[in-house]
Amino acid sequence: MTDTPPKSSTPKPAPKSPPGDRIAKVIARAGIASRREAERLVEEGRVTVNGKTVDRAALNVTEKDTVAVDGKPLDAPAAPRLWLYHKPTGLVTTTKDEQGRPTIYDDLPDDLPRVMSIGRLDLNSEGLLLLTNDGGIKRRLELPSTGWLRRYRVRVNGRPTDAMLEPLRTGLVVDGQRFQPMVVAIDRQQGANAWLTVGLREGKNREVRRAMIDIGLTVNRLIRVSYGPFQLGQLKSGEVQEVRGRVLRDQLGLEPEKDDTGTAKARKPGPRRQVTRAPRKPSKR
DSSP: OOOOOOOOOSOOOOOOOOSSEEHHHHHHHTTSSOHHHHHHHHHTTOEEETTEEOOOSOOEEOTTSOEEETTEEOOOOOOOOEEEEEEOTTOBSSSOOTTOOOBGGGTSOTTSOSOEEESOOOTTOEEEEEEESOHHHHHHHHSGGGOOOEEEEEEEESOOOHHHHHHHHHOEEETTEEEOOOEEEEEEEETTEEEEEEEESSOOTTHHHHHHHHTTOEEEEEEEEEETTEEOTTOOTTOEEEOOHHHHHHHHTOOOOBOTTSOBOOOOOOOOOEEOOOOOOOOOO
């Protein structure tokens, strides 16, 4: 009788991940949409890989694959870029508004590439809005786990006291939705109104306005003055200013761009690009 050789106790190597990147990430890097929106495009059957329609986002593609959205092949991913935009009041932060109201995209300079907003400011709010051409950056900076402080200058009608503002500092629930503790300071009383500085780390829909109403105050002006390390500064209403590539890489921990040999490109420092607001385009509606 032949002895059966003992089974090897050496563990089998873990299966290798498929090469390439998830298709939604590739679409987002091309500036077509955010990663979540890209997943929706796939589910709607609007994406093809090498001429074949795909219907699942759990798919990796490589540089050898041809990816197209609505029949148009993706361009090579552009270098990540970020802009500061001083949003005026009266504009909605969306590409298209069902009510026919003007959007920020009606106001942006014509020479700006396709950009996506990082977060939103509502119709009656103004101040700093970040814009990017990179879906990955958008997703990253919108995640609550990023924890970047957003600061606002808020004018309220009334005479707030520290005791009145304390619920904002400890956190409160409005219409069943939990708001995290805010940083709130009274700057000055100006007649029937008061100016406050408010800081929060996750921005739910109309969070500041809803929280103020809950404690008996009405917001009549709201200006975002910073988003993490990025400041509104002296940027005028309607102006756009690009963040230098080096600053963007330092703040977000991005890898430097590399040339064909794999060596980091050396870039000469240039002036910060600033675009003066153009006259508002006439409505086509």
